Amino acid sequence: EAGVAQSPRYKIIEKRQSVAFWCNPISGHATLYWYQQILGQGPKLLIQFQNNGVVDDSQLPKDRFSAERLKGVDSTLKIQPAKLEDSAVYLCASTNPGQGYEQYFGPGTRLTVT
Amino acid sequence: AQTVTQSQPEMSVQEAETVTLSCTYDTSESDYYLFWYKQPPSRQMILVIRQEAYKQQNATENRFSVNFQKAAKSFSLKISDSQLGDAAMYFCAYRNNDMRFGAGTRLTVKP
Numbered sequence: 001e002a003g004v005a006q007s008p009r010y011k012i013i014e015k016r017q018s019v020a021f022w023c024n025p026i027s028g029h030a031t032l033y034w035y036q037q038i039l040g041q042g043p044k045l046l047i048q049f050q051n052n053g054v055v056d057d058s059q060l061p062k063d064r065f066s067a068e069r070l071k072g073v074d075s076t077l078k079i080q081p082a083k084l085e086d087s088a089v090y091l092c093a094s095t096n097p098g099q100g101y102e103q104y105f106g107p108g109t110r111l112t113v114t
Numbered sequence: 115a116q117t118v119t120q121s122q123p124e125m126s127v128q129e130a131e132t133v134t135l136s137c138t139y140d141t142s143e144s145d146y147y148l149f150w151y152k153q154p155p156s157r158q159m160i161l162v163i164r165q166e167a168y169k170q171q172n173a174t175e176n177r178f179s180v181n182f183q184k185a186a187k188s189f190s191l192k193i194s195d196s197q198l199g200d201a202a203m204y205f206c207a208y209r210n211n212d213m214r215f216g217a218g219t220r221l222t223v224k225p
Contacts, residue, residue, distance in 0.1 A: 033213070040217075040218075041217055041218070042118075042205050042207075042215030042216050042217050042218050043159075043205070043215050044215070045212055045213055045214075048212065056211070056212050089157065091159065093159075101147050101164075101209055102149075102161050102164065103159075103161070103213065105158060105159035105160075106158075107156070107157055107158050108157050108158075110157075
């Protein structure tokens with residue numbers, strides 16, 4: 001079984017630029033999550049999708065962050081415009097609720113904003 | 115809001131010895147899941163062990179076991195016969211409707 005795929009693995013941008021991250025979950029997993037992990041901290045949930053609908057986006061900074069999962073499979077997370085404090089690893093995870101809530105994580109995208 | 119606290123930023127253990135990582139959480143819910151995840155330097159988060167709150171029996175996975183104290187809201191991870199490959203960041207996580215992670219404990223294994 002293929003794991004969760006993310007791209008790019010690394011991205012360096014200047015502040016006020018925009019950036020997009022892509023995630024392809026494990027086949028058949030209905031639930032998809034985006035997390036932000038700042039260096040030295042645990043992951044913080046940004047948004048949760050169930051199929052193509054948003055379940056929880058309470059911690060997503062909606063003035064600059066957006067995410068979509070149009071066909072209920074892969075997802076994109078966008079930041080526009082980026083700030084220095086957005087430097088972090090962005091993790092994507094997926095789960096099949098019928099499998100006991102275990103989340104499978106991708107390798108992450110490390111974003112550096114200069 | 116549910117919070118997860120890991121009070122040990124760093125821990126060290128000698129190879130083949132046993133180490134316990136601490137985790138406490140705050141919740142008003144009675145039904146939830148607790149997890150320990152491992153994150154090696156490569157960054158891929160891997161599930162180590164899972165505990166359902168309604169189960170009184172502590173979960174065990176080979177060398178990994180938990181001490182789940184529901185009343186005390188405590189969920190510690192014990193690693194027996196530590197191996198060099200156990201060196202990583204360990205995150206405690208709580209899940210009800212959403213997932214909350216602790217700040218992590220960096221485990222070093224000395225040969």
